[in-house]
Amino acid sequence: MTELRWGLLAAGTIAAHFAAGVEESRHGTLAAVGARKADRARDFAARFDIPKAYGSYEDLLADPDVDAVYVATPHALHKEWAIAAAEAGKHVLCEKPLTLTAADAGEVIEAARRNDVFLMEAFMYRLHPQTRRLVELIASGAIGEVRAVDTTFSFDSNPEETARLSDPALGGGGILDVGCYCTSLARLVAQAATGQDVVEPAEVSGMARLSASGVDEYATCLLRLPGDILATISCGIRLTREDGIRVFGSRGQLYVPRPAWIHPLRAPGVSEIILTPAEGEPEVIEVEATQGVFAREADHVATHVGDRQAPELTWAETLANMRTLDRWREAVGYGHPS
Ligand SMILES: NC(=O)c1ccc[n+]([C@@H]2O[C@H](COP(=O)([O-])OP(=O)(O)OC[C@H]3O[C@@H](n4cnc5c(N)ncnc54)[C@H](OP(=O)(O)O)[C@@H]3O)[C@@H](O)[C@H]2O)c1
Incomplete structure (x- = not known):
């Protein structure tokens, strides 16, 4: 180490x-x-x-x-x-x-x-045991064949306090700030469901409300992912929707309330994944994390520094997500930030 x-x-x-x-x-x-x-x-x-x-x-x-x-x-x-x-x-x-x-x-x-x-x-969410458990559940067929994903990450920021988010010269807007988690998560679900290392959507369509300065204040996107998994995602910096991810399969669904900004953030603790079978009662699956999110991230770099890439976040993974974001921004008319 x-x-x-x-x-x-x-x-x-x-x-x-x-x-x-x-x-x-x-x-x-x-x-x-x-x-x-x-x-x-x-x-x-x-x-x-x-x-x-x-x-x-x-x-x-x-x-x-x-x-x-x-x-x-x-x-x-x-x-x-x-x-x-x-x-x-x-x-x-x-x-x-x-x-x-x-x-x-x-x-x-x-x-x-x-x-x-x-x-x-x-x-950092990719390194957390909550994310690993979600991937295991999907890959093991806990909800059958995965058909759809629905994920949102949004918040209503105060433009005076968060100038960077309103400024196209700084890459403002929701897609780049929080939508990037949604594309990352939706692609991760498809990766877990299909067993492929890195996937990209076959189709991307989107809509947004753009601000006067030209950044997306809130945006939605539809993705067709490998395995014919359809993802509906939304994000925003002037939007309050409940953060979360729902994964719908042929035999049930999974729900994670905070898949990206995982709580507790800065301390060890327990978070929850809810598995609802198509027939039967919801089951709460508790996931224990022995470190806070950012401590884990720092230690993860220390573990993999000799490999030059981290296995959960390879350079190919980053490029695939960045290309998806390019396509989403293009679809909503926010072609090239700055
Ligand atoms: N992983 C996560 O969970 C997470 C959460 C929040 C944000 N982020 C990312 O972290 C980055 C920073 O976000 P933040 O929320 O920390 O922003 P922030 O509070 O506004 O801080 C940005 C820092 O960047 C520096 N900076 C350099 N040039 C700047 C410029 N032209 N205008 C404004 N600031 C400039 C400033 O540092 P000095 O003046 O001190 O040099 C400032 O303190 C973003 O890329 C964001 O996506 C990640």
Whole structure:
């Protein structure tokens, strides 16, 4: 097992979740944080007891005591900084979506390959025992032949507090922010049902309400997946729909209330999957997690850093999801962010 010294590239909301995760992890330590302004980096470092704080991302990447970099900027900056981190010889955990487009994701992957470093898109839900149990249930035929999936991830953000979400230059909108989880989940269900490693939809159609600035405020999408599994997905940054995933099979259905933003987030705990047979009473399946979501993610990178890719989130997996997002955005008239 590799012990990783982490450098955090940006000091925003998710960087704080991840910093707390590294603190709880078994194989990671917080070595440094970089922010665009030195005082912001210093405040963040004081909050998490991080030994070094840099007032630029370049200085963070130049630190020889940093083994792995967590890229936690808005989406539009992921490409530039993930490539810069790889060029600096650092292993990279980059927030989702890896980039704005599949073509850009290919460039980041090439940089990781060229520099022989680890790279993973931070879809932390994929590593959680709840997700693994869902996959096992589907693959073992617990609900028979899978026919349909319905999944939603949305929230009603305050535009003043979350400027990045309204700004097309930063890759704003719901599809890239939370719709990416829905496409990832729907594809995962089809992967589990068909036994294929990485699948992509044969057909993608979508609709959205676009804001005056041109980003999708809420959006829906229909996917035809391998095995003739039909997925209905919706997402939004100005929408309050119940988050969840329902998988419908010939002999029953599965329901997970929070498939992506899994609770408890920052502590060990128990979450639930509900299996309802076509005939019979619902059964609550409890899933125990021995670590918080972000601690698990940090340790997962430490486990697989030598392989350069994590088995649950390979580069092929990221590219397939990014191509699906390209098609969804195109279908709703949000062709190229920024
Ligand atoms: N995996 C998850 O569960 C999850 C959850 C939430 C978000 N995310 C992802 O994490 C990324 C960041 O989201 P967040 O919610 O943490 O956003 P946030 O709170 O707005 O933080 C973004 C950080 O990026 C830095 N930044 C650099 N250039 C910027 C610019 N031009 N405009 C604004 N900020 C800039 C800022 O850091 P400094 O000023 O400190 O340098 C800021 O603190 C997004 O890609 C999002 O998709 C993932």
